[in-house]
Amino acid sequence: MKHIWTSLLTLTEELGFTISFKDDMSRPYSVNGNFEVKNEFLHINMYNAEVCELEKIVTLAHELGHGKHALEFSSLSEYSDTYYQNIVPFEWQAWLYAEEILKNTSFDQWDYFFKDREACYNRYKLSIEEPEKAFWYYLQEEAQKMEEYIQECM
């Protein structure tokens, strides 16, 4: 899977995006990502990328999906402005592009991908429609991952 990760990093560079890696202590057992647009540059932040190889690949593919979608707009800032009025459909579009991006690599963990896509998308939808419920799910998810992590370490 290492070469899939490498090819995603190459694509990031080819599209003219930058990336940085950080820790997210509030979310210690999940890989997380986001993008920001500043002065017509798109920057991807990856959090806890060391936690899980598969999760980090799917997460970066999703963030690159946002990037590919953004390139369809007349400017990156137009994309990010439009994003905040259309979060749910834009999230789904990023996932469609993520699938396309991974299909161009030797990625073959599609069961994981589709499950993760559904979970992330539904979480986003819920966080807009029912933020308190979404936060509760997030806590449960982190607790479950912590349990898996502890079991792996024993």
Ligand SMILES: [Zn+2]
């Ligand atoms: Zn997203």
